[in-house]
Amino acid sequence: MSGRVFALGVAFVALVTLPYWMTGVYYINVASQILFYAIFALALNVLVGYAGLVSLGHAGLFGVTAYATGYMLQLGFGHPMAILVALVISLISVAIYAVLSLRSTGIGFIMITLALGEILWGLAYRWISLTGGDNGLSLKTRPEPFGYSLSDATAFYYATLVIFLLSLAAVTVFVRSPLGAALMGTRDQARRMSALGYHVWAIRFYACLFSGLLTAVSAILFVYYTQFISPQTLGLTSSAEVLLMVISGGAGTLLGPIFGAGLVVIVKTVVSGFIERWNFLLGAIFVAIVILMPEGLVPGTARLWRLARRKRARSSKAIPGSAEAKP
């Protein structure tokens, strides 16, 4: 356990000092991307990992927040007002999203969320008077919380880091709370939870709201980072990318989605630097992980590591054991 605490401490120090040892605007921007995608992956993981509900429309919700922020700014509102309204709109849309999709679980849930995501994509793509269609919406400025300008890459990185750490803390508290335990109960034994008197639907609904709120937070960071939003962000590919982050890292773990986000963003950035076949690679990684390491890279590696250690422990124990065996 202390090894784990030590590793987390090292990771924390590394993140805080990152702009000092990893100089260059490009790398700092990649780090910011990893962090806000990690929030997005953590949000989706609340549903995929802890509730057992695979949503394939989360990029749609992400897009609603981003468009709402951009649209409010275009109407001439200030940043705090735009963010506040975007959060409220996101919560309303995720509530509708949840009411519609929680009619079903398992494959039914996947299909409904896929359809809802496609609706949102279609609206963004076609409702040109509101969204600008394929041209998207541009944001002119980044906000200045407490008079601290975020237009510089390092400043934006630190703002993202703070929000990332707060989100991680929120997810940790949520998962370890009685509500989180009940949510995992509904994932594993929904009928038994219902018989025990839990309101399974309500628990799943709260999980959706929580996931939607975190998604909105990451979307606001995203839209301020790129200062641009287009329908492509809402597409099935984007939903699948986040799902890949969750699944590759390890669904139902706290750190897995963060590693997954790092993996996907780095592979995507590095690979698309010299070849254009990112989607092919995305699909291939997807298939390979689902078939070869279905529990995800972090738990999968942990399992192999434990296995190797136990083997070593057994072989070192076996020598004195065999000596005692023949007195």
Added chain:
Amino acid sequence: MTFWLVLTANSITFGGLLFLLSAGFSLIFGLMRIPNLTHGSLFMLGAYIGATFVIGMLGVKMNFWLAAVLATLTVAFLGALAERMLLRRLPGDQLAQVLVTLGLSFMAADFCLLVWGGDPLSVATPPELAGFARLGVLVFPNYRLAIIVIAVIVAIGLWLLLDRTRLGAMIRAGVDDPDMARVVGVRVSQLFTIVFALGAGLAAFAGIIGGPILSVYPGLDQDMLPLALVVVILGGSGSLLGSFVGSIIVGFIYNFGQALLPELAYFVLFFPMLLVLLLRPQGLFGRHVP
């Protein structure tokens, strides 16, 4: 008046095309209990492979119908291969199977972009169906009429296959109760391969038949998959009649939505699906809730 008539005729044509696409989707969904997210890609692959032969990109220029048959067989084989090599490794794990089909659909889309490039290919209408037919006030392309006829023929063929043959009886048994079908000696896992190949072939056939109307372009897969999804949710999974009625309904909604409310076309398309999900989750003709 003519506007409405043309719109109606186009809707029926598009419905016929959708039926070819979604009949296989519905069968796969009914039997294997997974929405096959590669279905749009299979449609697109069929369209691209068919177009390659029709245009004569490999140096062999071919008759449209021969190209259609070749594309259908190729994609049916690919479908069977994917089922045998990948989906078979995840027995009973439907979530993992869906994710594998999702991954495959990305690979297929990128593969098509790599091989055929980003420019749309237009497929010429087969010369024997190039003219127009006069139906009262309506002048309508022969080819579109032919699509309706083909869809009806395929529907009857599938109905005969499912309702009158031993294989059909086994598939129906598998759809209704896979465990019980296994107990009485039906090799359900073999049916999976057959149905997957059949569905893939039908999707590819729809792709090449739709080529002259829709043309073939990157992103065709993502345009068609949601439509198949809506058809099956509306009609109910595993039901042939359901996919037929669902296809016609979606054909109408899609065409009228595009013409009358272009900005909200997608919303109009998905709204009836949501209504069905809320009021009748098993679909209009479905037997079980997904």
